[in-house]
Amino acid sequence: MLSAQQLKAGLEYAQDNFENDSAPHLHVDKRVIKDLLDLNGKQVLDFGCGMGGMTLWYGKTWDCEVLGLDIDENHITVSNIMKTRLQIKNVNFEHRNIVEQPLSPEKKFDQIFMNDVVEHIKLPLLKKVFQNLRNILAPDGRIFVSYPPWKSPHASHVSHAVKIPWCQYLPEQTLRRMIAANEHPLVGTNEPNLMAAYDSLNKLEHHIFHPILEKCGWKIDHRKSYSSINKIPGLWNVNLRIFPFNYLITKEFLMLSAK
Numbered sequence: 001m002l003s004a005q006q007l008k009a010g011l012e013y014a015q016d017n018f019e020n021d022s023a024p025h026l027h028v029d030k031r032v033i034k035d036l037l038d039l040n041g042k043q044v045l046d047f048g049c050g051m052g053g054m055t056l057w058y059g060k061t062w063d064c065e066v067l068g069l070d071i072d073e074n075h076i077t078v079s080n081i082m083k084t085r086l087q088i089k090n091v092n093f094e095h096r097n098i099v100e101q102p103l104s105p106e107k108k109f110d111q112i113f114m115n116d117v118v119e120h121i122k123l124p125l126l127k128k129v130f131q132n133l134r135n136i137l138a139p140d141g142r143i144f145v146s147y148p149p150w151k152s153p154h155a156s157h158v159s160h161a162v163k164i165p166w167c168q169y170l171p172e173q174t175l176r177r178m179i180a181a182n183e184h185p186l187v188g189t190n191e192p193n194l195m196a197a198y199d200s201l202n203k204l205e206h207h208i209f210h211p212i213l214e215k216c217g218w219k220i221d222h223r224k225s226y227s228s229i230n231k232i233p234g235l236w237n238v239n240l241r242i243f244p245f246n247y248l249i250t251k252e253f254l255m256l257s258a259k
């Protein structure tokens with residue numbers, strides 16, 4: 001059950017992700033998606049839709065049908081309130097653990113999104129997820145994945161609270177003490193606080209993820225490694241992945257199709 005404070009925080013976060021093209025968490029996702037995709041007429045799945053800000057943005061921006069799924073009941077509650085408020089009829093939400101309850105292969109999706117989800121799924125399960133996704137993707141369908149690689153300044157998901165970028169490299173005990181000192185409740189039931197959010201992470205990097213995708217039969221059609229260097233005029237298309245610039249990459253973006 002959501003407290004009034006959690007509900008307020010969730011709705012503010014979702015509204016910002018929905019309407020603000022400069023929202024700190026997802027503004028680059030929006031730009032990359034707009035550059036790569038036209039979702040008109042498509043069946044869209046938002047896997048791990050969170051509080052629905054992006055899911056509703058897909059439904060508003062394109063004439064498509066969107067299903068948002070999330071394992072977290074509180075996130076789906078916020079998503080449904082947002083849908084009612086915004087009166088977006090081509091978007092639906094469902095509370096579901098898509099690992100334990102895979103979707104029926106009868107319905108196929110042209111586009112699947114996983115924005116900031118893969119780094120929260122334990123590696124053996126991640127393999128299972130990418131095997132299962134083949135069953136629900138349309139023949140020419142594609143999967144869009146974004147995630148902060150473990151080397152990135154905010155990959156720990158707690159750096160904003162402890163106010164130290166790259167804090168994942170502090171000694172474990174020190175970091176845990178700092179997280180505990182800055183602890184506060186989050187909106188979700190699955191990751192109800194900062195420590196739980198930190199503990200959910202699988203420390204994903206491209207060199208770990210790529211073999212999983214290969215084994216599951218996916219090929220990478222497009223990869224963008226976004227860092228602050230891309231903010232310099234004329235350098236949007238640069239992907240600086242060599243040391244030490246790889247520590248500046250805040251998000252990896254992948255577009256996948258079946259091999």
Ligand SMILES: C[S@@+](CC[C@H](N)C(=O)[O-])C[C@H]1O[C@@H](n2cnc3c(N)ncnc32)[C@H](O)[C@@H]1O
Nearest residue numbers: 048049050070071072096097098099115116117
């Ligand atoms: C960091 S949030 C990202 C939410 C949203 N995609 C966004 O970018 O705002 C990760 C989401 O994935 C969801 N999630 C993790 N494992 C899942 C699973 N097995 N099935 C469905 N959702 C899952 C979590 O509950 C959480 O809402």
